[in-house]
Amino acid sequence: MNKKKILIVDDEEDIRNIVSIYLENNDFETVKVENGIKALEVIDKEKIELAILDVMMPDMDGITLCIKIREKTNMPIIMLSAKDQDMDKVMGLTCGADDYVAKPFNPIELLARVRAQLRRFNELNPVQMNSEELRYDDFILKIDAHKLIKKGEEIRLTPTEFKILKLLWINRGIVFSTEKIFEKIWGEEEFEVDNTVMVHIRNLRDKVEEDNKKPKYIKTVWGVGYKFGD
Structure with missing residues (x-):
């Protein structure tokens, strides 16, 4: 069975590693990058099933990255940020994200969100792309x-x-x-x-x-x- 590949984009190495460990221990494959430019390069070259984006990143923030990804694909996107104010959440979802998880987060909850978004996309989304x-x-x-x-x-x-x-x-x-x-x-x-x-x-x-x-x-x-x- 082919493992679904998840892209993790966060400028904090510890966050990337924690998320990756939990996902890979639950039969996912992960690709970890620290900025939006590398993320877009990965999306152009590899088949990514879902992206987890940090909102607050240097050079290209997660909102901008989300918009650029939406120009390429309609795969599920989960925003990850230390901010939990309603306006930040609205901005993330308005730019095309499917879900929003605030830091500090429970990795088990994030894993559940990933599974839910993939299930929704693959089973309920009538667009086959x-x-x-x-x-x-x-x-x-x-x-x-x-x-x-x-x-x-x-x-x-x-x-x-x-x-x-x-x-x-x-x-x-x-x-x-x-x-x-x-x-x-x-x-x-x-x-x-x-x-x-x-x-x-x-x-x-x-x-x-x-x-x-x-x-x-x-x-x-x-x-x-x-x-x-x-």
């Missing part, structure tokens, strides 16, 4: 081929529509404002982006939704932005 395609309901998004397939038939998307759909799909459930979508897709900040993004969203809905008035896939969170799925 690999390096080439994403699946959801009747849809297949072929990453390398830049194609959207529904029940064996291709739905033709423009390059921009494909990028927006991929961004929302990979980050399923996370709400993106129109400004953030524009920044991610066009690679620059813009203050008057509502119409541009809304046009592309409307075109996408025309192609993927059965009823634009009751969208099932590309949903509006009023006053906030857009998200994919539940």
